[in-house]
Amino acid sequence: MDIANFEFNALHLPSPTEEIFDECWNSKGIQVFVKRDDLIHPIISGNKWRKLKNYLQTFSFSTHSGLLSFGGAYSNHLYALAYAGHSLGIPTVGIIRGEELTIDSNAYLAQMNAWGMQLHFISRTAYRDKPIPTAFEKYTVIAEGGFGELAIQGMGNLVDELPTCDLIYTAVGTGATAIGIAKYTDKPVMGILTLHNRSEIGANKIPANLDIEDAYVFGKYAKQNDELDLFCAKFYQKHGIPIEPIYTGRMFYALMEHIKNGHIAPNSKLVALHTGGVK
Numbered sequence: 001m002d003i004a005n006f007e008f009n010a011l012h013l014p015s016p017t018e019e020i021f022d023e024c025w026n027s028k029g030i031q032v033f034v035k036r037d038d039l040i041h042p043i044i045s046g047n048k049w050r051k052l053k054n055y056l057q058t059f060s061f062s063t064h065s066g067l068l069s070f071g072g073a074y075s076n077h078l079y080a081l082a083y084a085g086h087s088l089g090i091p092t093v094g095i096i097r098g099e100e101l102t103i104d105s106n107a108y109l110a111q112m113n114a115w116g117m118q119l120h121f122i123s124r125t126a127y128r129d130k131p132i133p134t135a136f137e138k139y140t141v142i143a144e145g146g147f148g149e150l151a152i153q154g155m156g157n158l159v160d161e162l163p164t165c166d167l168i169y170t171a172v173g174t175g176a177t178a179i180g181i182a183k184y185t186d187k188p189v190m191g192i193l194t195l196h197n198r199s200e201i202g203a204n205k206i207p208a209n210l211d212i213e214d215a216y217v218f219g220k221y222a223k224q225n226d227e228l229d230l231f232c233a234k235f236y237q238k239h240g241i242p243i244e245p246i247y248t249g250r251m252f253y254a255l256m257e258h259i260k261n262g263h264i265a266p267n268s269k270l271v272a273l274h275t276g277g278v279k
């Protein structure tokens with residue numbers, strides 16, 4: 001299947017935008033809209049299609065053997081890449097952090113393997129250097145988490161789909177999504193860090209309209225937190241939109257705190273990007 005056909009037939013694009021209501025913001029005349037990129041596809045959901053599309057397209061015009069990327073045992077990015085490769089007939093390789101792991105270590109690894117992704121498990125020390133096994137030197141390499149110029153460019157289409165607003169919220173992992181959105185809009189963008197990597201993101205070209213908030217990491221990346229888990233459960237109960245604590249939970253929590261603390265001007269119109277991750 002070619003990429004344009006896949007996008008047209010298998011993906012829900014443009015994704016919908018819906019308004020959510022809460023006394024906390026409605027009392028201040030603030031409106032909150034959720035851009036439901038989580039509904040693009042059950043697997044290549046959220047920012048995954050936006051970030052991968054240009055890599056898939058560029059690969060399809062190249063003479064490379066496939067696509068190779070890096071990640072942990074639960075990487076949303078590798079999971080989406082494995083599925084995209086399977087759907088589009090593109091060979092994929094995942095270099096996985098943790099030599100003690102096997103394809104049976106968890107259901108995600110087993111599923112990625114079943115989709116045809118070749119999984120290579122390497123030690124955490126070796127992983128730091130992101131080595132490319134010689135057998136895969138002819139593969140197009142996508143950085144960990146999908147970060148890269150092509151991923152950033154993928155946010156152009158997303159920005160075209162957004163309603164007019166005063167401020168855009170998104171979760172930040174590698175920063176590709178936030179940087180990309182800020183690059184294609186002249187509105188202010190608030191990126192909520194999910195790990196303490198502000199200095200790494202700062203090493204990239206950060207557009208002047210992107211603000212990075214680091215007060216809602218909750219300790220460290222993906223660390224379980226009862227308050228966040230409860231927040232996500234209540235959010236789902238109230239708005240009927242599933243969120244998870246690692247990315248969108250932290251982002252919506254921060255958004256709500258910003259409103260409560262008076263950081264958002266009354267009568268503002270906000271758009272929060274649902275980057276998916278609920279797999």
Ligand SMILES: Cc1ncc(COP(=O)(O)O)c(C=O)c1O
Nearest residue numbers: 173174175176177247275276277
């Ligand atoms: C669900 C989800 N939301 C947000 C992000 C952060 O996106 P980025 O790495 O582009 O900052 C990720 C990581 O890729 C993710 O899996």
